[in-house]
Amino acid sequence: MTTSSKPIGQPISRVEGRLKVTGQAKYAGEFxxxxxxxxxxxxxxxxxxxxxxxxxxxxxxxxxxxxxxxxxxxxxxxxxxxxxxxxxxxxxxxxxxxxxxxxxxxxxxxxxxxxxxxxxxxxxxxxxxxxxxxxxHETDLRARQHKGHEPAPGKGGYQPPPKPRGQADKALSKASVQVDAEYSSPVEHHNPxxxxxxxxxxxxxxxxxxxxxxxxxxxxxxxxxxxxxxxxxxxxxxxxxxxxxFGSxxxxxxxxxxxxxxxxxxxxxxxxxxxxxxxxTFGHRPQTIQRVALGAREDGTLESVVHEAFAETSRFEDYCEVVVNWSGQLYACDNVRLEYKVVPLDQYTPVDMRAPGAVLGLYALESAMDELAHELGMCPVALRLKNYAEKDPNTGRPFSSKELKACYSQGAERFGWSKRNATPRSMRDGKHLVGWGMATGSWDAMQQPASARAVLSIDGTLTVSSATSDIGTGTYTAMTQIAADTLGVPLEAVTFKLGDSSLPMSPLEGGSWTVSSVGSAVKQACEKLREQVFKWARKLEKSPLAETELNEVTFAGGRVFFTEDPSRGVSITQAMRHAGVLHLEEVVTSLPNPVQKTYTMSTHSAVFVEVKVDEELGVMKVTRVVSAIAGGRIINPKTARSQIIGGVVWGISMALHEETAVDPNLGRFMNHNLAEYHVPVHADVHDIEVIFVDEEDTIVNPLGAKGLGEIGIVGVAAAVANAIFHATGKRVRDLPITLDKLL
CATH class of the missing domain: 3.90.1170.50 (Aldehyde oxidase/xanthine dehydrogenase, a/b hammerhead)
Structure with missing residues (x-):
């Protein structure tokens, strides 16, 4: 890459990658x-x-x-x-x-x-x-389901379900086509x-x-x-x-x-x-029992949505997730009732795990939508488009941006969805039954207050810092790109520091908000540097920029120059020498724009999955996945793709492998090791293709970037389950889908 090309949007390899692969990166237990x-x-x-x-x-x-x-x-x-x-x-x-x-x-x-x-x-x-x-002791969620209660407020990200709209139960009973089913998911542990x-x-x-x-x-x-x-x-x-x-x-x-x-x-x-x-022995994704009931007209128009969820919590804290709210937001429907309750058990408090709430609630909703499509004899994609929500039905607010239709169309085209025979057990590959399934994903796009410090040295190097973390998501690299792009200096001239409480304030790295929050602070700090450098550049003797304004110049390649005539410019170091300064420092706190409160900000996805099931043995494998993502501006396609692939693999794991088994007699998790807690290995993961749909969003944050850490996993488990039904004609609603349940 040349020093003049724009770093944002480039597939840059991880700037800390060499330290990790050579063992020079030190972790908490190595100091x-x-x-x-x-x-x-x-x-x-x-x-x-x-x-x-x-x-x-x-x-x-x-x-x-x-x-x-x-x-x-x-x-x-x-x-x-x-x-x-x-x-x-x-x-x-x-x-x-x-x-x-x-x-x-x-x-x-x-x-x-x-x-x-x-x-x-x-x-x-x-x-x-x-x-x-x-x-x-009591550690059985089903045995205590009747003792569930509405969670107390307290957890920062929890949003209680919106009040019912319309008459969901009455509309359900009168609907021409109905689906009413229970879906369950087990305890899962993070296992980083x-x-x-x-x-x-x-x-x-x-x-x-x-x-x-x-x-x-x-x-x-x-x-x-x-x-x-x-x-x-x-x-x-x-x-x-x-x-x-992953939240642990x-x-x-x-x-x-x-x-x-x-x-x-x-x-x-x-x-x-x-x-x-x-x-x-601390935290886990909570077990859930969910009921989803959908009522529709013969043409597929949703007339009723009912989603009830029970999840476990500890005796000493009310841990709660946003599980059911997505069912009121994702599709247009006038009659909706959403309920969420927690059940105290003699276990430790659950903790957030990648896409908390959404990965559970949308598994149930998107499975039920597939069941409804089958009952209607309708294409699952067509059913979703029929009930597409142009505004957030929960709030009536517009979306800051929503390219979900493009996710459906581009994902379906790349997957070859039009060739799907809708009849279960109709597609084969030798002794294998072939199934094609799909699902929708959604996650909030959020920005939190964050601070960043940017220090520009006279030798042209730039050091940017914030107390944020990099849990493997590529924070080091993304922040380096944002800083280099904003100030127009080469990537190799930028150092980003993180993971130190002495650095400027940063929120927790979670919720897919790090690029949105810390990235915005980095951008604004570097913009402050630009303003000062430009002032100095104009004051140079016989400066070629003396008569220009800031909006008329470009910062690139370590220079500031007139956009319409790149030969008219000066180097950043030139401007600093003339000003007689060795270092220039700016500290900025970036805050969400209040206008965001008038919009719903979300990432969206459409996931298409192919499974092959051995007809005699019931052995299942996911052979192909296409995940189409609408995530705003993509800072780094390479690390972004890795985030989505990681989420897809975890979604496959959720569908087919992961379950922490509880012995109700002992009240203990029994498979507490990596030998018996099953996760996918290389042989379980085949072709995964990621599509980033073009999406421009000027509201979500100054960068226009939405988070990608969570959206990759949302909807995957449902798409796998739907594909297994299409392959076999058998609907398994209890995750994970294992041989015994299928046979």
């Missing part, structure tokens, strides 16, 4: 300090009850073991006031490790063994003996490659430098400062690289609390790393 201690968590083996006794003598007798923390001896330095909640906390009382003898879920941390090596700590942890008094770890470096002056597995260094910093009564200048949190998170790092997890507690008590640096099994 060291001489004398570092290691903590190992002891987890409860019951789901509910009390600790009668806990014997740590055998563990303490192991040479090299320094301390074993329990509820009986935890230091009073930890503040257990439950009024403070982190930025992603739902309503309720947040869990605090070692708070007391009560056991409220299986796998709860009940002790921390601290030793000179990780191996010693893990061995000593196995020697801790605990005697419990058990109580009857990097386990959760916190390395707390205890400084000589008592301040702490924390390396944490997190999606928000500022959230972790504020959490530690508040819980342990520290000033924010006494706690610095760093997270330069994250090996996957939005809230501070218990290893951070325990590591800080141990470091402050022992006045030593401490690392606490969770085992793969312990990665199943």
């Amino acid at each position: 060291n300090k001489p004398g570092l201690l290691y903590g190992m968590v002891v987890s409860s083996t019951i789901a509910k009850g009390r600790i009668k006794s806990i014997d740590t003598s055998a563990a303490l007798a192991v040479p090299g073991v320094l301390h074993v923390f329990t509820h009986e001896n935890r230091p009073s330095t930890a503040w257990f006031d439950r009024n403070y909640k982190d930025d992603d906390a739902p309503a309720g009382s947040p869990f605090r490790p070692l708070d007391g003898a009560d056991i409220i879920y299986s796998g709860q941390p009940i002790a921390l063994v601290v030793a000179e090596t990780f191996e010693l700590a893990r061995h000593a942890a196995s020697l801790v003996r605990v005697e419990y008094k058990t109580q009857e 490659m990097e386990p959760h770890a916190s390395t707390v470096i205890y400084e000589d002056d008592g301040t702490l430098t924390l390396y944490d597995k997190t999606q928000g260094v500022m959230n972790s910093q504020q959490y530690v400062a508040k819980i342990f009564k520290l000033g924010e200048n006494e706690v610095r949190v760093r997270s330069p690289f994250v090996g996957g998170a 790092g939005l809230r501070p997890q218990y290893q951070l609390f325990l590591a800080v507690m141990a470091a402050r008590e022992l006045k030593r640096s401490v690392r606490v790393t969770l085992t793969r099994q312990q990665m199943f």
Whole structure:
């Protein structure tokens, strides 16, 4: 790429890629300090009850073991006031490790063994003996479904379902064609490659430098400062690289609390790393039971939409997701009733997992739409176009942009949808039944307040920074491109810094809002630099730009020049030398434009899937996927495509593989490892094609870019399920779709 080409829109390889593939990128559990201690968590083996006794003598007798923390001896330095909640906390009382003898879920941390090596700590942890008094637990959502309640407000992103419009139940009963079915999805766990770890470096002056597995260094910093009564200048949190998170790092997890507690008590640096099994002891995608009922005329016009959902939460917090609201927004219908309830169980609070709520609610809705299309004898795409919503039916607001029709048409054309024989079991490939299915996806396009600092040096280098994260989404690269594009300097001249609480404020990296939020701040900070450089460039002696205005010049290739005559220009370094400055710095906070409140801002997708099913064995494989995405301006097609492919793979996994099995007798997740928790491998993933539909949006943010992290997974599970029905004629409504259910 030449230095004069515009970086935004170019398929740039990851700027941090070399560090990762050569092992130079360091993660939370890899930072060291001489004398570092290691903590190992002891987890409860019951789901509910009390600790009668806990014997740590055998563990303490192991040479090299320094301390074993329990509820009986935890230091009073930890503040257990439950009024403070982190930025992603739902309503309720947040869990605090070692708070007391009560056991409220299986796998709860009940002790921390601290030793000179990780191996010693893990061995000593196995020697801790605990005697419990058990109580009857409840971990079965279906058994307690009747005890569901409307969730309390509290979680920042939760939007209660809109009030009913029309008379949905009456319209349903009178509809010519009806579909009324129950759909269910299991508990899922995030399982990022990097386990959760916190390395707390205890400084000589008592301040702490924390390396944490997190999606928000500022959230972790504020959490530690508040819980342990520290000033924010006494706690610095760093997270330069994250090996996957998918929502599991939005809230501070218990290893951070325990590591800080141990470091402050022992006045030593401490690392606490969770085992793969312990990665199943905090948060998960909640199990759901959903009813979707659709009523339509013979021509396919929707007359009624009813969507009811039950999801599990913990006893101590009301975790809630936007599950049913999409059913009132996606299609035009005058009679809609949406209900969402949570059911408290003796499990840890669920946490956000990629596309929380939408991936569950649209699985049910888009499966029901496919069932309705079959009952009507209508093409599934045609049914969706028949009920296409030009405005948001929930609010009446216009969409800031919506190219969903283009997603349908371009996706269908690329897939070859017109060749589909609508009759189930009608398409074959040798001994395999072939099925084609499709579904719609939607996700909110959001912008949060964010800050960025841009420092331009006289040597032409640009350093931009924000306290955001890069959980593998390509944040380093996208921000580098935005900065280089805005100021017109070569990519290699730009360095972007992130993952440090000492940097300018940034929201959590989640919700697909990072490019929208932090990217807008980076753009505006660099625009401020442009304004100052242009002023200096005009003041140069005999400046070729003396009579020009800012809107008449272009910044590119490290120069500022008259757009209509590129020969009339000066270099950025020239302008800075003339001004006699070595560095130019701007710090900007970007805020959402209030006009956004008058629009609904969304990303959209249309997913087309081919499956092949062995007619005798029932073995299923997804052989082809086309995902057409309307995501606004695409900053980097290469990393964007990777985001969508990752989401599609996860959608296939949701449809066919993933399920965390709960033993209701033990109240415990049983397949808590990567051997028995099934996820797709290379042999399960075949052709995936991604189409980015052209979409211009001047309202969503100054960049016109919508997030892509979530939209890739939404709708995929439904498209797979619909394809399996088309192949076999059998409708499986309980995820994942496994051999036993199909046979």
